Amino acid sequence: MLEMLREYISGYVALTREEFAVLADKLVVRELGRRQLLVRVGEVEEYLSFVVKGLARLYFHKGKTEMIINIAKEGELIASSSSFLSGRPSNYYVETLEPCTLLSISRAHLEQVYKESPKIEKLGRLMTTYFVLQKEEWELECMRLDTRERFLRFIGNNPELLPRVPQKYLASYLNMKPETFSRLKNHIKKRPVTGRP
Amino acid sequence: MANSAATYLAALEKLHQYLQGYVPFTRSEFRLMEPFIEIREFDKRVRVIHEGNVERYVNFVAWGLVRKYLPVRNKEITIQLASEGHMIHSELSFHYRVPSRSVVETIEPTVFFSISYDSLEQMYEQIPGMERLGRLMITDLFIKSDTRYFNQLRKSTRERFLEYVRTHPQMVQRVPQKYLASFLNIKPETFSRLKHLTRGKSVKG
Numbered sequence: 001m002l003e004m005l006r007e008y009i010s011g012y013v014a015l016t017r018e019e020f021a022v023l024a025d026k027l028v029v030r031e032l033g034r035r036q037l038l039v040r041v042g043e044v045e046e047y048l049s050f051v052v053k054g055l056a057r058l059y060f061h062k063g064k065t066e067m068i069i070n071i072a073k074e075g076e077l078i079a080s081s082s083s084f085l086s087g088r089p090s091n092y093y094v095e096t097l098e099p100c101t102l103l104s105i106s107r108a109h110l111e112q113v114y115k116e117s118p119k120i121e122k123l124g125r126l127m128t129t130y131f132v133l134q135k136e137e138w139e140l141e142c143m144r145l146d147t148r149e150r151f152l153r154f155i156g157n158n159p160e161l162l163p164r165v166p167q168k169y170l171a172s173y174l175n176m177k178p179e180t181f182s183r184l185k186n187h188i189k190k191r192p193v194t195g196r197p
Numbered sequence: 198m199a200n201s202a203a204t205y206l207a208a209l210e211k212l213h214q215y216l217q218g219y220v221p222f223t224r225s226e227f228r229l230m231e232p233f234i235e236i237r238e239f240d241k242r243v244r245v246i247h248e249g250n251v252e253r254y255v256n257f258v259a260w261g262l263v264r265k266y267l268p269v270r271n272k273e274i275t276i277q278l279a280s281e282g283h284m285i286h287s288e289l290s291f292h293y294r295v296p297s298r299s300v301v302e303t304i305e306p307t308v309f310f311s312i313s314y315d316s317l318e319q320m321y322e323q324i325p326g327m328e329r330l331g332r333l334m335i336t337d338l339f340i341k342s343d344t345r346y347f348n349q350l351r352k353s354t355r356e357r358f359l360e361y362v363r364t365h366p367q368m369v370q371r372v373p374q375k376y377l378a379s380f381l382n383i384k385p386e387t388f389s390r391l392k393h394l395t396r397g398k399s400v401k402g
Contacts, residue, residue, distance in 0.1 A: 132338055
């Protein structure tokens with residue numbers, strides 16, 4: 001479990017065994033069933049979580065529709081990030097889609113770890129930069145790419161999510177109608193996707 | 198643009214104060230940063246970074262007004278507006294060292310305090326407290342960008358318009374209407390109509 005996290009972190013900084021232990025010491029393991037809410041709108045997100053196993057989503061209600069803005073799988077982070085970072089009430093719900101095992105750290109503990117280890121503070125800076133960039137990239141793609149291009153790009157990058165996530169959720173995440181999603185999906189069944197658009 | 202040395206020093210002092218909002222840097226600590234800061238001046242309507250170029254700088258607006266836009270099928274979608282004290286650059290290009298898809302262009306004559314990619318790396322290595330400053334500034338950026346994203350998705354055109362006018366009255370005066378409309382994702386006609394509605398009335402959130 002910790003090995004997976006260590007691997008993830010090594011993509012950002014090389015922590016020594018001691019530095020990693022400072023962080024690992026503050027982690028809690030959270031086991032959750034399917035369809036459990038981790039955070040509700042209006043609550044403050046207390047944890048930043050690394051998904052060891054399972055799937056979770058971040059969403060909000062717009063009228064009667066659910067708008068999904070993130071789906072996290074194994075090896076990714078999940079949190080109502082703005083709320084976690086700001087300590088202000090969340091605009092989003094965080095819910096598990098499958099039973100999940102999460103490695104979580106609380107805001108207070110993370111602050112403490114930053115003070116203890118400059119290297120982990122650097123990790124924090126690089127991870128947060130990555131979040132900003134990922135978000136920017138997603139927003140630019142939504143503006144730049146049309147529905148079909150967005151679909152192909154997403155499926156090309158996340159083929160494993162197709163059988164795991166209900167289709168209407170993927171459609172919501174890609175900001176398209178479920179009918180459109182299913183039409184595009186049937187289309188690629190006949191002609192498999194190769195590479196990115 | 199004839200700017201006196203005093204004007205630059207005053208702007209630099211403002212940058213110092215702005216950074217102090219994140220980390221309490223003393224004047225002598227701030228002095229350590231100064232050699233890394235380049236002053237770059239641009240006339241109005243000048244492209245600071247073109248589509249296809251790799252962004253070399255992170256820029257703080259000392260004075261002036263700048264926008265960032267994404268060229269999409271003969272249209273320009275304005276994605277950021279920055280005035281004095283704000284940071285603007287092509288982030289994805291800067292961090293990933295890839296050609297920029299977006300364009301940064303001045304609206305008014307502008308002076309930047311700019312830090313190059315290499316300088317920034319050196320600053321992180323050499324200046325104590327810099328990691329914290331970087332982390333906190335980026336955290337702030339994330340929260341702002343998320344709030345904007347959420348508002349775009351969640352709020353109505355009218356709400357978005359009123360909120361922006363209330364929180365950025367000086368931008369409404371300075372920024373050409375078509376850029377504001379694009380930034381708020383409101384049709385130019387709708388924008389004019391909403392602006393007309395608020396004229397003569399005080400805007401309440």
